[in-house]
Amino acid sequence: MTAKKRFAAVASRRQIPPFVSKFVISLLVLFCFVVFFGLFSQFKLQSSSVSTEFGFDEFRLEDYRMKIAFLFLVRDNLPLDFLWHNFFKNADPENFTIYIHSKPGFVFDESVTRSAFFYNRQLKNSVEVGWGKPTMIEAEKLLFKAALEDTNNQIFILLSDSCVPLYNFSYIYRYIMSSPRSFVDSFIDDATEKRYNPEMSPDIPEDKWRKGSQWITLVRRHAEVVAYDHVVFPIFNKHCKRRPLLDLSKGNESLKEQQQHNCIPDEHYVPTLLEMRGIEGELLRRTLTYSLWNQSTETMNTLAWHPVTFGYTSASQKNIQAIKDIDRVYFKSENRTEWCGGPCYLFARKFSRGAAMRVLTNGLVGPYDPKTVFLDPT
Numbered sequence: 001m002t003a004k005k006r007f008a009a010v011a012s013r014r015q016i017p018p019f020v021s022k023f024v025i026s027l028l029v030l031f032c033f034v035v036f037f038g039l040f041s042q043f044k045l046q047s048s049s050v051s052t053e054f055g056f057d058e059f060r061l062e063d064y065r066m067k068i069a070f071l072f073l074v075r076d077n078l079p080l081d082f083l084w085h086n087f088f089k090n091a092d093p094e095n096f097t098i099y100i101h102s103k104p105g106f107v108f109d110e111s112v113t114r115s116a117f118f119y120n121r122q123l124k125n126s127v128e129v130g131w132g133k134p135t136m137i138e139a140e141k142l143l144f145k146a147a148l149e150d151t152n153n154q155i156f157i158l159l160s161d162s163c164v165p166l167y168n169f170s171y172i173y174r175y176i177m178s179s180p181r182s183f184v185d186s187f188i189d190d191a192t193e194k195r196y197n198p199e200m201s202p203d204i205p206e207d208k209w210r211k212g213s214q215w216i217t218l219v220r221r222h223a224e225v226v227a228y229d230h231v232v233f234p235i236f237n238k239h240c241k242r243r244p245l246l247d248l249s250k251g252n253e254s255l256k257e258q259q260q261h262n263c264i265p266d267e268h269y270v271p272t273l274l275e276m277r278g279i280e281g282e283l284l285r286r287t288l289t290y291s292l293w294n295q296s297t298e299t300m301n302t303l304a305w306h307p308v309t310f311g312y313t314s315a316s317q318k319n320i321q322a323i324k325d326i327d328r329v330y331f332k333s334e335n336r337t338e339w340c341g342g343p344c345y346l347f348a349r350k351f352s353r354g355a356a357m358r359v360l361t362n363g364l365v366g367p368y369d370p371k372t373v374f375l376d377p378t
């Protein structure tokens with residue numbers, strides 16, 4: 001309300017016949033108050049309109065830090081803490097936050113990690129996670145929810161206990177902050193996989209069914225969509241289940257059973273949810289986390305369920321460079337090529353401790369000095 005409007009409102013009230021002098025005095029007091037606050041609010045309006053001349057958005061952005069929330073979804077501890085420690089040591093502590101979802105009751109303290117960055121960063125309300133079960137999504141949602149409580153967190157990166165960064169913090173920070181979009185691997189499921197369960201219809205229409213890597217990077221408004229979804233998640237909980245592993249002794253029967261809507265919730269939930277909410281256009285439809293899938297022809301072998309684990313030998317400089325050199329991703333089911341305009345991948349999995357040690361000693365996340373591997377940042 002401007003001062004003029006307030007003045008008019010008060011003036012019309014003053015036209016009430018002044019029988020009671022006390023009433024008039026209190027009205028005058030009120031009048032003074034209103035004029036004072038009216039002027040004050042106008043002054044504030046003026047000062048903020050001055051700032052808009054220089055770009056209101058820039059003025060506002062200075063009020064809060066753009067933090068990246070690193071969300072670790074782990075079984076129990078963080079086996080690659082020494083690498084992440086050196087990664088975070090080279091960061092500005094004002095630019096990131098860490099959250100960990102581990103098994104219920106697991107506490108990150110001196111007894112499980114030598115890195116102070118992780119002390120007490122575990123969620124207090126964590127759930128027991130069955131790998132490939134809807135509880136995995138529940139854990140993800142809890143991580144997003146916890147990180148959303150800090151309004152400075154603008155970007156949310158989901159990571160596993162075997163993920164490694166391939167660059168230093170400032171490179172990753174600049175890369176991610178330069179995009180207003182989320183990074184969500186999302187593509188039309190290969191029809192032969194039969195993962196869509198028709199019982200989800202009409203709540204989840206088949207044409208909205210998407211598949212993609214679990215390892216996503218979300219901007220704040222998309223993290224809110226995932227954290228606070230109470231509509232799509234219950235349907236996943238009911239109808240999206242992973243089939244038991246192939247039992248060759250059962251012959252064709254086990255094969256048939258396994259192929260029936262063998263639904264892996266964490267590979268479908270986020271891309272399908274975001275597609276249903278009509279925000280696929282706000283995404284860069286690719287993941288920032290590299291995985292090497294076993295191309296073995298024995299596709300039904302249990303090993304083929306998991307990506308290849310890098311060991312010390314396979315984490316050579318040459319192999320890492322080959323990952324960093326990837327600048328496009330091809331999606332066969334859509335005949336679509338995503339050009340990344342630079343490196344596609346900032347993180348990679350799955351890395352053993354030996355492989356992560358090689359990433360560290362090669363100086364990928366910052367200068368390497370064996371004497372200070374676990375020293376606190378100065």
Ligand SMILES: *[C@@H]1O[C@H](CO)[C@@H](O)[C@H](O)[C@H]1NC(C)=O
Pocket residue numbers: 167168169170171366367
């Ligand atoms: C981070 O890495 C980039 C490229 O890999 C490099 O140019 C830059 O100097 C590094 N920054 C720091 C602070 O180490």
Ligand SMILES: *[C@@H]1O[C@H](CO)[C@@H](O)[C@H](O)[C@H]1NC(C)=O
Pocket residue numbers: 065066090091092094095169170171173174
């Ligand atoms: C920290 O964030 C500020 C802006 O919010 C940025 O200018 C700076 O480069 C960041 N530091 C690192 C190490 O990325």
Ligand SMILES: *[C@@H]1O[C@H](CO)[C@@H](O)[C@H](O)[C@H]1NC(C)=O
Pocket residue numbers: 252
């Ligand atoms: C199992 O599948 C093979 C071909 O894949 C077929 O030749 C065989 O008859 C099937 N056996 C049964 C019991 O269905």
Ligand SMILES: *[C@@H]1O[C@H](CO)[C@@H](O)[C@H](O)[C@H]1NC(C)=O
Pocket residue numbers: 294295296298301303304308309
């Ligand atoms: C891929 O899987 C096959 C068996 O399915 C295994 O023999 C091979 O070692 C695996 N390759 C890698 C690189 O892990």
Ligand SMILES: *[C@@H]1O[C@H](CO)[C@@H](O)[C@H](O)[C@H]1NC(C)=O
Pocket residue numbers: 335
């Ligand atoms: C895939 O798309 C390209 C053009 O982007 C086209 O030339 C090619 O024929 C397409 N391939 C298939 C299998 O549809």
